[in-house]
Amino acid sequence: EVQLVQSGAEVKKPGESLKISCKGSGYSFNTYWIGWVRQMPGEGLEWMGIIYPGDSDTRYSPSFQGQVTILADKSINTAYLQWSSLKASDTAMYYCARHELGCSGSDCNSEYFDHWGQGTPVTVSS
């Protein structure tokens, strides 16, 4: 069974650093991209970026480039989302998700998040 298990809730102060994790199991972790999605309180989903654990190739949304770092340690099947200096506006739920590549009809270039972690709530407040 594919599972993504995220680290627990975090409460931090502005300016502090943070690294949250997402551990995959039940599949070949190195061969699937993993993505991160932000959901601010009461708001919609925002695509932050994806990483390929096999070689750490990473793609960021321009909205998040330079604001966060996406990492992976393939030896322990874990992806990370890291901040060097948190802001109050980083308060949100953060989800990791497995990025699958599949076929829809004759087109085998469909991409989608097929399995999701349970989410990590991050609160940044002074």
Next chain:
Amino acid sequence: DIQMTQSPSSLSASVGDRVTITCRASQTISSYLNWYQQKPGKAPKLLIYGASSFQSGVPSRFSGSGSGTDFTLTISSLQPEDFATYYCQQTYRTPHSFGQGTKLEIK
């Protein structure tokens, strides 16, 4: 970035109703369009990928259609467990942007 716009933003309906949610892309995205369902306090769940392909285990009352810039998610006969928020997502080009969501509420 490709902008995704869903309509309506919210919708009230009754059990047994047929419901359609629309998603429009700011440029053509071929059929690289996914639909997710999210219930309060839960992670999103994939329903439809590639505009019209069912994810395993999704009830057949859900269907997706469209290509290019205009897409629809249809629920043929609403069940109590379908009241949730629905999001579309394009995967034609990164960033793989989501629509703003459609909240489906009980009338």
